[in-house]
Amino acid sequence: MYPDDLTIRGVNGRPHIDAAGNQSGGKGTWVVKGMRTLIDNVELSGAAVPDRNGAAIRLDGIHLTLTNSFLHDNENGILTANDYTSDIVVEHCEFGHNGYGDGYTHNLYIGRISSLTFRYNYSHDANAGHNLKSRAGTNTIAYNRFSSTPYGVAGTTASGQPSYEIDLPWGGNSVIIGNVIEQPADNSNSNILAYAEEGVNDSNLQSLYVVNNTFLNHAGSGQFLMIGGGVTKPVFLQNNVFAGPGGIITQGSAIQRNNYASMSPAFINAASYDLHPAPGAPFIGAGAAAGFTLTGQALNPVFEYVHVAGSTARPVRSPIDIGAFAAR
Incomplete structure (x- = not known):
């Protein structure tokens, strides 16, 4: 797909394109090379290529917006090239059971781009990979659900054994707010959220704010947040619920305020x-008002996740409730 400003939109229902291994250029089903592409209301499955790194959507161009879509049972859901001028927005989408099963392929693998905005999505059951992996310089991950379907329970895809729920291996200026982040009992890695575990790619891009999320750990042990040793800025951790066993965060200098941890929260x-x-x-x-990031981004949650891949306004209360949801 070479044209710039291309819009692809499903009408009269959501069309399902099952590639069944058919692919373009050894890269995947839809290879997007243009700028400012909008894809809305499609279902894509069956992406596979000889090197086992095929994607339903392979972005070789820049600036992609994906909305209201369902990407499942591909070697990768989305895979992008590295272009630091590119911005990606993903909203109201479902990603399920993507990954070849080797741990190197994921529901989404966002390369070294300028920014990722990922909100109101449901990413689940990655097949041994991560439910979200991003090397973007700036990440806004807001009001999503990351989880997996227990074996034997019917879901929209087969059950998976994900590794990290969220992986930001090079850090980045990242805000994670208002999400449900669940570690299943069957998983490929006991860490739930990883940040800069491969090192800090840019010393100016290493701020992490984790605010008003609900973390669930169904495994017998684990770590809610694993922070790479090269991160020198304290992680900001406020108004989060941590349910289940495991350490909260590996960074000793982290700023931790008004969080709530319990084996079985009410x-x-x-x-x-x-x-x-x-x-x-x-x-x-x-809870307490979390204020703003150093760049002026507000840290007060204004939405709540609604299943499947939806959102609703969060009630405004003072003091604020801890977690991704306000009391009814």
């Missing part, structure tokens, strides 16, 4: 993912 119904605080839960009204 949710409305955790089994059905109603993670609103139950009446009387101790994390109701126990």
Whole structure:
């Protein structure tokens, strides 16, 4: 796909393109080479290439917006080239059971680009890889659900054994706000969120803000946040719920404020993912205003994730409730 300013939109329902291994240039199903491409309301599956690194959407151009789409059962959902002028926006999409199974292919693999905005999405059941991997210089990851389907439970795809739920291997200026981030009992790595574990690629791009998320660990042990040793700026960690076993964060200098950790927090119904605080839960009204990043980005959550791949306005309360959801 070479044209600039190209729009691809499914109409009269969501069309399903099953590549069944058919591919372009040894790269994947749709190879996008133009600028400012918009893809809306499509379902893509079956991307496979001889080197086992095929993608449903391979971005060789710059500036991609993907909305209202379902990418599943590909070797990669999205795979991008490295171009630091490129910005990518992904909204209201589902990614499931992508990955060849070798740990090197993922639901999404975003290369060294300028920025990734990833919001209101459902990314789940990566096949041994990560539910989201990004090397972008700036990452805004907001109001999503990262989780997996237990074996034997019906889902939109087969169950997977993901590695990291979120992997930001080169760090980046990153805001992670209002997400449900769940580690399944069956996983390929006990760490849930990894940041700069491969080193800091740019010393000016190493700020991490983790605010008003709900973390769930169903494994017997693990680490909620693993921070690379090369990160010198303290991670900002505020108003998060940590449910289940495991260490909170590996960075000793992290700024930790108004977080709540419990083996079994008082949710409305955790089994059905109603993670609103139950009446009387101790994390109701126990948060505090998180303020702004050093670049002026507001850290107050204004939306909540709604399944599947939706959102709704978050009620405004003071003091704020801890976690990704406000009390009803």
